[in-house]
Amino acid sequence: MNGGYSWGRRATRGDELRMAEPGAAGRDPEAVSRFVESFAAQLVDAGMQRMAARVFAALLSSDAGALTSAELGEQLQVSPAAVSGAVRYLSQVHMVSREREPGSRRERYRVHSDQWYEAITNRDAVLKRWEQTLRAGVDSLGAESPGGRRMAETLAFFEFLEGELTKLMERWRVERARTFGGA
């Protein structure tokens, strides 16, 4: 049985009676898994590491919006090490947060439904780096050369984009508060 991974020396037991998730009506595990994998695949296409994508998709579709390492490992059929690596990455880019479970030394990884696309659009740091590189490019080509001009235009576009993205996210926050609960 088990078919999955366990931790350290001894095979952990007592995992069996998961499956009774709180508010769930009737989750079809297969259908959920299909979704998780296809959403993950798209994230991979978009450049995310495979395991991080799978973990993220699993969290996003979980009812509680949070899962333990063990649950992730079992659901995705991967080793604890893989989960650990994926979670490290995801929390570095602020797509999930980690929280200790009160009663136990278990940790629980959570995706706040809003936090994550904030992270996606808050490429601020990234954009800044691009801009810096482009500025260097303009300098070394000379602002008057045709190449330099082209780079300057690209730079201007990124600066524009940066400002717009901020405003855009503000508008979304309003829209979101209006449509979904106002938390």
Place this chain on the structure above:
Amino acid sequence: MNGGYSWGRRATRGDELRMAEPGAAGRDPEAVSRFVESFAAQLVDAGMQRMAARVFAALLSSDAGALTSAELGEQLQVSPAAVSGAVRYLSQVHMVSREREPGSRRERYRVHSDQWYEAITNRDAVLKRWEQTLRAGVDSLGAESPGGRRMAETLAFFEFLEGELTKLMERWRVERARTFGGA
């Protein structure tokens, strides 16, 4: 000599007298190369294939905004096969266009300074696919389950984003026409 690649059976000659690019004041090849490599590195970070990124960066910083396969191969020190692959990818995603050189059977790869970030932001098709997947996710989770709700919110965000991006690019076109030439 040559230090680079050549085509097929015989080593081509007569490449030597490039370097007299039309409108260039005094391009420092080393400085340009540094820029190309660091810009490419950032594109790679963002998920682009390495060679495609290098080719693209080289084109962007070239004075004419266009280079032949041979020029790319020499500047980047890679084989014709590598250039071919990179260009195939780049034109698939509309980041460069290919044009035949009139007098010769050479081809010339061009980046239109605007076309490329249009391509970046016109992830329309991509967004549509994401939305489709998310919709399927909402369905299989049930729109009333907590998980389903979270997915629905994500979906709404993408739909919002799609509309906003379109408007955003329109604003940029105006801004660009104002700042740079009006072509």
Place this chain on the structure above:
DNA sequence: CGCTGTCTTCAGAAATTTGTGAAGTTAAGG
């Protein structure tokens, strides 16, 4: 303080991606 459950790190196996050489394919020019 020692046990034990949980997470992390690390070295290496496996899979994937990338770029090359060589053998096509295509079409311009004689």
Place this chain on the structure above:
DNA sequence: CCTTAACTTCACAAATTTCTGAAGACAGCG
């Protein structure tokens, strides 16, 4: 049509990434 420059494709080697198993570190509990 034949030649040949220019581009493409393909099989494979090299580099890189990704995951695992095993050993380690850390904390809560007794």
